[in-house]
Amino acid sequence: MFKKFSAEEVSAQNQVKASVQRKIRQSIADEYPGLEPVLDDLLPKKSPLIVAKCQNHLNLVLVNNVPLFFNIRDGPYMPTLRLLHQYPNIMKKLQVDRGAIKFVLSGANIMCPGLTSPGGSLDEEVGAETPVAIMAEGKQHALAIGFTKMSAKDIKAINKGIGVDNMHYLNDGLWKMERLE
Amino acid sequence: MAEKPQPVRVLYCSICSLPAEYCEFGPDFEKCKPWLIKNAPELYPDLLKEANEKEAEKVSGQLQLFGLSSGGADGATSGQTSSSKQEEVKRLPGGKIKKKERQEVVIEKVVRNKRKCITIVKGLDLFGVKLSDASKKLGKKFATGASVVKGPTEKEQIDVQGDISYDIVEFITDTWPAVISLSIFFSFSCVLHKWCIWKTLKEDFVPLF
Ligand SMILES: [Zn+2]
Numbered sequence: 001m002f003k004k005f006s007a008e009e010v011s012a013q014n015q016v017k018a019s020v021q022r023k024i025r026q027s028i029a030d031e032y033p034g035l036e037p038v039l040d041d042l043l044p045k046k047s048p049l050i051v052a053k054c055q056n057h058l059n060l061v062l063v064n065n066v067p068l069f070f071n072i073r074d075g076p077y078m079p080t081l082r083l084l085h086q087y088p089n090i091m092k093k094l095q096v097d098r099g100a101i102k103f104v105l106s107g108a109n110i111m112c113p114g115l116t117s118p119g120g121s122l123d124e125e126v127g128a129e130t131p132v133a134i135m136a137e138g139k140q141h142a143l144a145i146g147f148t149k150m151s152a153k154d155i156k157a158i159n160k161g162i163g164v165d166n167m168h169y170l171n172d173g174l175w176k177m178e179r180l181e
Numbered sequence: 182m183a184e185k186p187q188p189v190r191v192l193y194c195s196i197c198s199l200p201a202e203y204c205e206f207g208p209d210f211e212k213c214k215p216w217l218i219k220n221a222p223e224l225y226p227d228l229l230k231e232a233n234e235k236e237a238e239k240v241s242g243q244l245q246l247f248g249l250s251s252g253g254a255d256g257a258t259s260g261q262t263s264s265s266k267q268e269e270v271k272r273l274p275g276g277k278i279k280k281k282e283r284q285e286v287v288i289e290k291v292v293r294n295k296r297k298c299i300t301i302v303k304g305l306d307l308f309g310v311k312l313s314d315a316s317k318k319l320g321k322k323f324a325t326g327a328s329v330v331k332g333p334t335e336k337e338q339i340d341v342q343g344d345i346s347y348d349i350v351e352f353i354t355d356t357w358p359a360v361i362s363l364s365i366f367f368s369f370s371c372v373l374h375k376w377c378i379w380k381t382l383k384e385d386f387v388p389l390f
Contacts, residue, residue, distance in 0.1 A: 037185040085200070086188035105206050141191055141200045170199050171207065 001058070003107045005173025007180060009055045015048045024049065024061060028069060028077050031131070034090040042068060042083075052180060065179045070168070078131045078145050078167060081175060085141055091133040094146065094164060095121040098137045104144050105171065110134060110164040112155045126152040132164065144169035192221060284308065285364045288349055298344040303332065305339070308359045312337055315357075322352055
């Protein structure tokens with residue numbers, strides 16, 4: 001999604017109303033309870049929350065020009081990788097084998113066999129249409145943010161085709177956009 | 182409310198911007214390599230081997246020039262310590278053979294709990310340095326914790342928190358001139374060992390050429 005993303009794709013940047021700000025905050029808190037204790041630091045109630053509208057119904061949530069979350073239409077908010085790296089335990093994790101790393105980093109969606117092979121691993125509790133952190137065999141930090149197309153149980157049982165959509169990965173356009181001025 | 186999680190600090194490569202462990206999959210691994218050797222050698226042990234192999238060829242010439250073999254610490258000692266080089270063998274009661282200690286400082290880098298690193302300094306006492314005093318100075322200079330502890334062979338050594346192995350040689354030779362840099366050895370791995378000797382040699386002797 002962010003393969004060719006750049007500041008030019010941002011069509012409008014707006015400071016949102018207090019009521020909208022509260023709503024965004026609440027849905028982030030609901031989706032990532034682990035983040036709640038630091039939410040006041042990340043999204044200070046007093047600093048303006050900026051939502052940047054981009055092509056393909058993509059929204060970026062920014063504080064002090066730093067992208068922290070994104071979502072599509074009114075789908076669930078997902079953290080940027082830089083934010084996830086700081087708080088790695090806020091998302092459920094799926095792990096791809098080493099062979100899949102280069103495909104994930106070129107933007108490919110995540111195929112079931114890359115998750116079910118000996119180098120991969122699945123958190124059985126992950127349901128369909130859930131934001132997940134994509135980890136990699138032998139690596140400590142996440143390399144992508146994914147959105148599951150099927151549950152972890154189905155990924156295991158069906159074991160073919162795309163299991164997880166690759167939303168955001170290391171070195172894509174959003175990664176390169178450390179700040180949006 | 183749950184306890185506040187502390188943000189994790191990830192080491193990002195200053196060349197390609199990825200977490201250092203992903204440089205190998207980045208846009209140009211070759212360009213990252215010098216940075217990685219300096220900043221994250223534990224992530225890519227093969228890079229050191231590579232660097233070592235390249236440099237070993239260059240260094241063997243230099244080592245021979247000084248009448249040293251390139252076999253690592255056993256061969257490379259300075260003029261000052263060469264008198265004590267011939268191993269004096271002492272028989273202990275019970276027939277065990279004890280080697281007389283060679284006068285050298287050994288720097289060891291130990292990684293504990295994955296990323297927590299300790300630099301161990303052994304042998305400063307052999308140069309007449311008071312270890313408690315040295316430990317204080319090291320702690321102060323590198324703004325970290327340092328303590329004198331008993332090592333595995335009951336010999337006292339200094340444990341310093343953090344990886345200070347890149348600056349420590351200069352500090353030791355500046356602070357205690359009796360310790361010359363050629364009697365300082367690194368032993369975080371035998372591979373790195375030769376590479377560091379080469380570095381030390383180069384820094385010390387290049388002006389002569
Ligand atoms: Zn790099």
